[in-house]
Amino acid sequence: MATVTGPPATVTTVDLQTASVRDLNAALHTTVGGMAWHVAHPDGAHNLAVGIDADLDVVIDGHAGYYCAGMNQHATVTVNGNVGVGVAENMMSGTVRVRGNASQSAGATAHGGLLVIEGDASARCGISMKGVDIVVGGSVGHMSAFMGQAGRLVVCGDAGDALGDSLYEARIYVKGTVKSLGADCVEKPLRDEHLAELSELLKAAGIDEDPAAFRRYGSARDLYHFKVDNSSAY
């Protein structure tokens, strides 16, 4: 059942049928770096593996609820299942990988690190992203990258309505169709440096896609400062 790699002696298992989420998080906050952790029977619980500040390898073997791996620093957290709202919200560094689908607001406000969602992410993926890299193997829902300030969002499937609405400086790459672009989000040319960074992101995510098949979107920068002519767009 366990998919943790590495020498078994270094893997600590927390079974949420007997331990509480608080037990799990307290243990992850006090452990030393370099350790591997296996979380059994997550059963959709919220707030799993939040606030880690160490170089840990955590595998959640099943479905997780809201805010999984929120505020992550340094750790690698893998979820062998689907996640609820706000996975990796406010992540600072490290890697969070979701083998299934993610609900709304994946990677919300995250400052750094890499969030990989192998399935689909729903609405507002990357809302207010501040430096995180997000790679979605499937599609994203409406208002993804809303008010994104920094970082990169890569979507290998399609994007829903109002992609990149009120975008500041995040860069968005979409392979499939975009239902509509949000206010101040425009398509931009895919130059060599973008192909290069997209290649790196896809490689880091372990997703085999041709970077040349993507389109790039970014901010037109017309909403940066208040202009009375733009008042209807605010």
Place this chain on the structure above:
Amino acid sequence: MCGIAGLQVRDPSLEPRLGELLTGMLHQAAERGPDSAGVALYGDARLTPPGHAAVSLLSPGLPAEEIAARVGGGADAVVAGQSVVVRSLVTVAELERAVRDAFPEAIVTGRGSDLAVLKGVGHPDTLAEEFALGRASGRQGIVHTRMATESAVTPEGAHPFSVAEDLCLVHNGSFANHATIRRELRAAGVVFDSENDSEVGARFVAAQLAQGYDLEKSLRLLCERFDGFYTLLVTTGDTFAVVRDAIACKPAVIAETDAWVAMASEYRCLAGLPGIESARIFEPEPEEVYTWQR
């Protein structure tokens, strides 16, 4: 926060397992609403024998035999926790009238040809036992766990709201302009059972259906008229419908296989359904009305 889950069975061989599956879904939704819960069951022969009309009401606190005797006309009754289902070989309208005559103070929580609505105050797992939900069968059912925000924690404030024959509505969210719409509906003669905002949504949908609109159109009209946050799961005798507000901030996930369609607030409610591994899973788009018929 509230929890919603519902299941429409397409494969008849799953009908005997409806209650067992709903019990698991309700348990997974319990953390979203531990103060009260309710279920609606369509086609559970135990609660609603074929050919009988069924009227559900909040328990007047009497034994089943006494309730049946007071209703008269050959009716019988099943007490399930804080709810009662009265059944009789008459029309639904006749039975509802008889129930209201016998218990003028009672709150009728459902009526239909094969619909039973059970609800109450308490932890959802405890209520599931009171309802004997695990033994229920049928073609579709919905469950709701409530974390009250807009009105008191009372059995009549619990969902589902079933205010017209075979119609049920459960809601996660809060309507902002429910008082205005309640006032308008009251002016048009509609009588309310509670001060709950979700009841206003149910009464509004019932009013549209009564005008001849189908469920899909009625829910489109609801989107036009209501402000606020909502994920709604609405059922009639043959339709299972989902709609969310324009922002879609309240959670909803839908899963569909050849054997069933299910909707829930969180995926964890669906994780125990047979064949979920190969289900088509998606989150419904804002202001799009999804319907499934059987």
